[in-house]
Amino acid sequence: EVQLSESGGGLVQPGGSLRLSCAASGFIFSSYAMGWVRQAPGKGLEWVSAITGGGGDTYHADSVKGRLIISRDNSKNRLYLDMSSLRAEDTAVYYCVKGSDTSRPYYFDFWGQGALVTVSS
Amino acid sequence: EIVLTQSPGTLSLSPGERATLSCRASQSDRSSYLAWYQQKPGQAPRLLVYGASSRATGIPDRFSGSGSGTDFTLTISRLEPEDFAVYYCQQYGSSRMFGQGTKVEVK
Numbered sequence: 001e002v003q004l005s006e007s008g009g010g011l012v013q014p015g016g017s018l019r020l021s022c023a024a025s026g027f028i029f030s031s032y033a034m035g036w037v038r039q040a041p042g043k044g045l046e047w048v049s050a051i052t053g054g055g056g057d058t059y060h061a062d063s064v065k066g067r068l069i070i071s072r073d074n075s076k077n078r079l080y081l082d083m084s085s086l087r088a089e090d091t092a093v094y095y096c097v098k099g100s101d102t103s104r105p106y107y108f109d110f111w112g113q114g115a116l117v118t119v120s121s
Numbered sequence: 122e123i124v125l126t127q128s129p130g131t132l133s134l135s136p137g138e139r140a141t142l143s144c145r146a147s148q149s150d151r152s153s154y155l156a157w158y159q160q161k162p163g164q165a166p167r168l169l170v171y172g173a174s175s176r177a178t179g180i181p182d183r184f185s186g187s188g189s190g191t192d193f194t195l196t197i198s199r200l201e202p203e204d205f206a207v208y209y210c211q212q213y214g215s216s217r218m219f220g221q222g223t224k225v226e227v228k
Binding site: 035037044045046047050059095100104105106107108109110111112113114 | 152154156160165217221
């Protein structure tokens, strides 16, 4: 059974930093692309970042480029999102998502339960 | 960047009725790389359809997807109580954008 479990969310001040982690199990982690999708309170889904199965290629939405960085550790079956220079508009539930293949094109076939990040003073 | 527009924003229907949800892309990437997701309140989204018309594992056959190019449709043939939720489309070919969502509510 595929399981994705996010951790590391919380309250952070504007301009601060945070690291989200996603523990994956139930599939061959290194064989699949992974990503992050966020959802601001009461809003729709926004794709944030993605990374290929081997970790060699990363992609970020323009809204987060240079501030949010995706990475993975295939030896630990973990996905990360390093968040810096955080803004109020980054406040959202961040979902860890599994891609359907190792590289594009892929849809997101499994989703974690999400981690809430609140950026506020 | 391809923009996806979903319509209507809200669909008010009764259990047993047919629901037709639309997703229109601002341009075609000449693929059928279109997915649909369902999200219930307080829950993570779940995959319903990929490749425009292929149902994901475990999805009931009352859900069906169709379309190509720039116009895609998700149809729920007979609404069950558990189908009232928000539905999102996503283009996963040349972009990863989501539509803004369609809420299916009880009339």
